[in-house]
Amino acid sequence: MEYKKPCKMPENKTETHNDSRRTFLKQSSLLTALALTPAGVVEAAKLDEKIAEKFEKVPLTLEINGVKKKLSVEPRTTLLDLLREQLNLTGTKKGCDYGQCGACTVHVDGMRVNSCLTFAVMQEGRKITTIEGLADGDKLHPMQTAFIKHDGFQCGYCTPGQIMSAVACIREGHANSEAEIREYMSGNICRCGAYPNIVDAIVEVKNGGQKV
Amino acid sequence: MNQFQYARPTKQKAAVELLAKDPNAMFIAGGTNLIDLMKRNIVAPQKLVDINRLPLREIEKENGGVRIGALALNSVVAEDKLILEKFPLLSQALNAGASAQLRNMATVGGNMMQRTRCYYFYDTALPCNKREPGSGCGALEGFNRMHAIFGFSDKCIAVHPSDMSVALTALDATVLVTGPKGDRTIPFVDFHRLPGEHPEIDTNLQKGELILAVDLPESPFTKNVHYLKVRERASYAFALVSVAAALDIDGSTIKDARLAMGGVAHKPWRLSDAEKALVGKPVSEETFRQVAELAMQGAKAFEHNVYKLKLAPNTIVQALKTAAGIV
Numbered sequence: 013m014e015y016k017k018p019c020k021m022p023e024n025k026t027e028t029h030n031d032s033r034r035t036f037l038k039q040s041s042l043l044t045a046l047a048l049t050p051a052g053v054v055e056a057a058k059l060d061e062k063i064a065e066k067f068e069k070v071p072l073t074l075e076i077n078g079v080k081k082k083l084s085v086e087p088r089t090t091l092l093d094l095l096r097e098q099l100n101l102t103g104t105k106k107g108c109d110y111g112q113c114g115a116c117t118v119h120v121d122g123m124r125v126n127s128c129l130t131f132a133v134m135q136e137g138r139k140i141t142t143i144e145g146l147a148d149g150d151k152l153h154p155m156q157t158a159f160i161k162h163d164g165f166q167c168g169y170c171t172p173g174q175i176m177s178a179v180a181c182i183r184e185g186h187a188n189s190e191a192e193i194r195e196y197m198s199g200n201i202c203r204c205g206a207y208p209n210i211v212d213a214i215v216e217v218k219n220g221g222q223k224v
Numbered sequence: 225m226n227q228f229q230y231a232r233p234t235k236q237k238a239a240v241e242l243l244a245k246d247p248n249a250m251f252i253a254g255g256t257n258l259i260d261l262m263k264r265n266i267v268a269p270q271k272l273v274d275i276n277r278l279p280l281r282e283i284e285k286e287n288g289g290v291r292i293g294a295l296a297l298n299s300v301v302a303e304d305k306l307i308l309e310k311f312p313l314l315s316q317a318l319n320a321g322a323s324a325q326l327r328n329m330a331t332v333g334g335n336m337m338q339r340t341r342c343y344y345f346y347d348t349a350l351p352c353n354k355r356e357p358g359s360g361c362g363a364l365e366g367f368n369r370m371h372a373i374f375g376f377s378d379k380c381i382a383v384h385p386s387d388m389s390v391a392l393t394a395l396d397a398t399v400l401v402t403g404p405k406g407d408r409t410i411p412f413v414d415f416h417r418l419p420g421e422h423p424e425i426d427t428n429l430q431k432g433e434l435i436l437a438v439d440l441p442e443s444p445f446t447k448n449v450h451y452l453k454v455r456e457r458a459s460y461a462f463a464l465v466s467v468a469a470a471l472d473i474d475g476s477t478i479k480d481a482r483l484a485m486g487g488v489a490h491k492p493w494r495l496s497d498a499e500k501a502l503v504g505k506p507v508s509e510e511t512f513r514q515v516a517e518l519a520m521q522g523a524k525a526f527e528h529n530v531y532k533l534k535l536a537p538n539t540i541v542q543a544l545k546t547a548a549g550i551v
């Protein structure tokens with residue numbers, strides 16, 4: 013497996029991104045406190061927080077559903093939280109947040125992954141596809157159509173993850189029998205128990221020969 | 225989760241130097257276990273050195289064997305042509321672990337470095353010598369259904385969760401590492417350690433060392449192999465007991481054998497005596513029963529894992545039968 017673009021960050025920028033927040037705050041607060049009245053100090057402190065926030069964030073470029081985005085994130089932001097909280101792409105669900113349920117499944121450079129178990133900054137330069145990027149305009153992806161036809165869900169919470177995983181399952185070549193589908197879909201848990209219908213949907217798309 | 229500094233070096237040397245500078249720094253590769261542990265405040269590194277941009281993803285022929293880069297993804301290794309042809313046991317073990325999504329993220333080096341799944345290690349409200357040295361072992365007299373039957377100490381009875389490592393132990397792999405003091409090679413069987421007085425230390429990797437590759441020597445075990453994993457559901461669960469079995473068969477006689485168990489100790493459990501006992505014996509269920517009994521010598525169970533004393537030898541027999549093609 014090769015990633016297409018190696019990171020091109022200059023050597024001196026690779027090292028740290030927030031190491032001197034405390035020093036910075038101390039120095040800037042001191043200077044502004046000397047220069048301003050007490051009311052002004054409060055304002056200055058607010059400003060400090062804003063500047064400090066900028067200080068701690070890391071620039072990040074991602075292509076999300078075909079659109080290139082220049083972003084700024086805290087290193088501890090997971091890819092899932094970036095999608096949901098910062099980009100409002102709430103189709104990707106947070107189930108367990110520990111990589112046990114698969115509700116957060118997205119594609120990174122075409123491979124399905126659990127977006128809750130990777131930091132967004134680690135994906136610099138990668139192409140992300142979420143459930144919102146699967147349909148072609150108003151035309152649903154064949155897997156979405158098949159899930160509707162076969163009732164591949166009840167409450168629907170696991171569905172975006174199931175569909176992203178199902179598409180990858182076929183693309184990988186792991187949908188050659190019901191047993192194989194069940195094995196390669198085992199990372200997506202459905203508490204409603206729609207598994208037989210999910211398997212039916214995948215079998216139909218696989219046998220339908222449409223491009224997935 | 226605590227805040228941390230983030231670095232993304234592109235050169236091996238820079239990665240090692242970044243880690244050496246900071247006692248609270250850690251490498252991150254796939255992140256599937258580390259981020260999980262950080263979310264639960266079980267580990268709290270002050271700096272993460274992201275090694276994903278280092279050129280360590282290749283799988284290539286090396287002296288008749290294969291060298292696998294430390295950053296090769298579990299899913300990529302499992303389906304690699306060279307691995308399928310020369311080391312199908314490794315492929316089977318990898319595919320028995322985790323889920324398709326996690327195998328797309330997890331690396332070979334990270335798989336080796338994963339921490340135990342002992343409930344007491346994961347629950348910060350309970351004692352655990354591995355998480356907090358000196359706090360005691362909750363599992364020893366607590367709920368110990370998943371726990372060790374070999375090699376444990378009174379400080380820790382946790383087991384190592386990796387499937388991949390069980391196969392690599394059986395296949396005589398070696399680990400190539402680099403660090404502040406230079407490169408060195410560690411036999412895979414010595415990479416993980418037993419808990420003894422220091423269960424907080426999982427491996428013999430020294431502070432600041434980086435795994436570069438895993439080397440698999442040329443092997444005759446290309447056909448009669450089987451990785452059998454027994455778990456509480458059909459897929460996507462950690463092993464209760466697993467067995468990596470590899471046989472080199474001439475007619476109906478066993479020429480050579482490799483055997484290791486998972487889910488039974490703090491490290492992958494190589495069964496050297498059983499391997500030796502298999503050599504020269506006829507391929508039969510009776511042979512396999514005898515060596516399974518030998519393999520279980522010294523096993524000791526706790527309150528809730530007595531079942532493993534029966535499950536483990538049965539799994540050995542079944543794995544060997546499947547490897548030998550006895551239905």
